[in-house]
Amino acid sequence: MGWVGKTLDRFIGEIAPMIGSKRMLARRAMGLAMNYDAAARGRRTEGWKAPATDADAAAFGSRERLRQLSRDMVRNRPYAARAREVVVSNVVGTGIVPSVVHGDAAKQAKIWAVLREHLLTPALDARGELDLYAQQEVVIGTVFTDGEVLARRRIRRGKYARDLPLGFQIELLECDYLDTTITSWGANEVIEGVEYSPIGDIEAYHLFREHPGAARMRGAPLISERVSWRDILHIRRLDRPGQLRGVPWLAPVMLTMGDLSDYQEAEILKQKMAALLAGVVTYDKDDAGAEDVKKLRGLSKLEPGAVVAAPQGAQVSWTTPPRVEGYPEFVRENLGAVSMGIGITRESLTGDLSGVNFSSGRMGRMEMDRNVERWQRLVIGQFCAGVERWVREAWRLQQVLPAEEFALAHTAPRRPLIDPNDEIDAMVKAVEAGVNSRQNVQRTLGLDPEQIRRERAEDQNKDTEANLAPVAVQGLPSAREARAKANIQEKQA
Incomplete structure (x- = not known):
């Protein structure tokens, strides 16, 4: 701030202390704001809009x-x-x-x-x-x-x-x-x-x-x-x-x-x-004539493999497309x-x-x-x-x-799975470890736990009525364990 500004602040402070105090506070606030380059007003921030409006007024x-x-x-x-x-x-x-x-x-x-x-x-x-x-x-x-x-x-x-x-x-x-x-x-x-x-x-x-x-x-x-x-x-x-x-x-x-x-x-x-x-x-103006212009019609019907004669004295130049x-x-x-x-x-x-x-x-x-x-x-x-x-x-x-x-x-x-084998295996392990619930996993897959429970009960009742052996659900190996077991059996064979 130059001597003019200091003199003006001193003069205003003597005449109107309240106004002078507000000027000093505003100047200090401006000085703090200028510590952030984005808050500066200049060529680099020209055209930036920052209205002080609420969410709906914006x-x-x-x-x-x-x-x-x-x-x-x-x-x-x-x-x-x-x-x-x-x-x-x-x-x-x-x-x-x-x-x-x-x-x-x-x-x-x-x-x-x-x-x-x-x-x-x-x-x-x-x-x-x-x-x-x-x-x-x-x-x-x-x-x-x-x-x-x-x-x-x-x-x-x-x-x-x-x-x-x-x-x-x-x-x-x-x-x-x-x-x-x-x-x-x-x-x-x-x-x-x-x-x-x-x-x-x-x-x-x-x-x-x-x-x-x-x-x-x-x-x-x-x-x-x-x-x-x-x-x-x-x-x-x-x-x-x-x-x-x-x-x-x-x-x-x-x-x-x-x-x-x-x-x-x-x-x-x-x-x-x-x-x-x-x-x-293009051709020399001395060689140009009505008959020569008529001979140019062949150039307007160029086809692959065509041979067209240009008028005497004419020069053909091709454009360069962008x-x-x-x-x-x-x-x-x-x-x-x-x-x-x-x-x-x-x-x-x-x-x-x-x-x-x-x-x-x-x-x-x-x-x-x-x-x-x-x-x-x-x-x-x-x-x-x-x-x-x-x-x-x-x-x-x-x-x-x-x-x-x-x-x-x-x-x-349901969210489509990128790798169903590994992702479902990870979900099963999370449920077995107690870090997730079966219902939450089912909802993650876009399934209704209540509907699954009803359908499983219906399947069990129908299997019992048909004298079918129940499907063993508990104790099934995970997909990863099944693959590992298959690999071991293949190597032994």
Whole structure:
């Protein structure tokens, strides 16, 4: 700080001590911040944006634009569509399977018979098209593309129940249904269609009766209605404390994917130009004439092996098409950045397994599997748990069977094993050593322990009725021991 600044600080301190004190504190804070190069303001950090906004304010006003861009990328950019399919197939797969948890096996079977008819059939869908597994697929796909999705409970009574096992259906809604024009409801604040209580809890959602961008418009103005939070499931990924709204998962990589797509289009045009070979005929102006120009027609119909005579005095020079270099390396690095930004592996995004061995493939899968498990908890905790709450409420109100307290457990789809022999052997050893439970291992493989227990009991009863010897399960050697024993026997032979 120069003598001018010191003189100014001394002058302000004499006239206004409080202001002078604030200037000194601010100057010290700035000095501490300058110890970090990233906090400095200069040429290297020019253009960096660091607004002091909370999680929801960061996307306020631009959330709709982000959704539209993300949807367009999924429609028209192959790698965006592929990334969405990778996330959906790994998180949901064939479906996150619900199962009834109850102490009485007979009552458990009766409860599950009712729930199966409602949850695992299109009766669950308000449009009569999707069962629970298909809805899970739409939910995680929409969360990926739009950042969030709404599931609305539709109560069905009387003739609208249509012989439903339980008196409710689920309607999946895009967040375009949120009425962003409402700013308050009594003492509650409404932000982007979501109504918050004075303590910050979500109390209701203000939803349009039709999609604002629907092709089938009834001509009437859009009218929104207030829907209690009890009838809405708001599924989204929460990345920051206090975050209540979601953003598309492609948001961090949109620019990279757009630039990559533009680069690919330019390279395709360049390849087309490289495939063109043109000949330029030049001649002295004294030798040029109409008859000579007519003789050039043969050059325009060059074919392999053709011999064409050029006019007298003419010289033919061939163009040099551009060469395409560095294309694979550039695309590979950019696709690696895109896959990392989304949270999947480059191999799963591109389908390119060249240069991948067992160790590298397993390491990449392990990292991706952790992300998949987190996303599965998102679907189970926000969607499946909400559906369970609606099921229990409908069960108590309708008294389908004598009131029974039960819970639902959810099993994620099985994770494909890279080396089944060694991995299953390791699971068996973990159970035998007491560091894992058999039920947890079964759920890891995407299996329902209760179903396995029932089927094993059925197998045992049927074998007994057929006078078949029981299959020895306990004491079976592990796969590794069996292979070792086979090797020893082979050597001895």
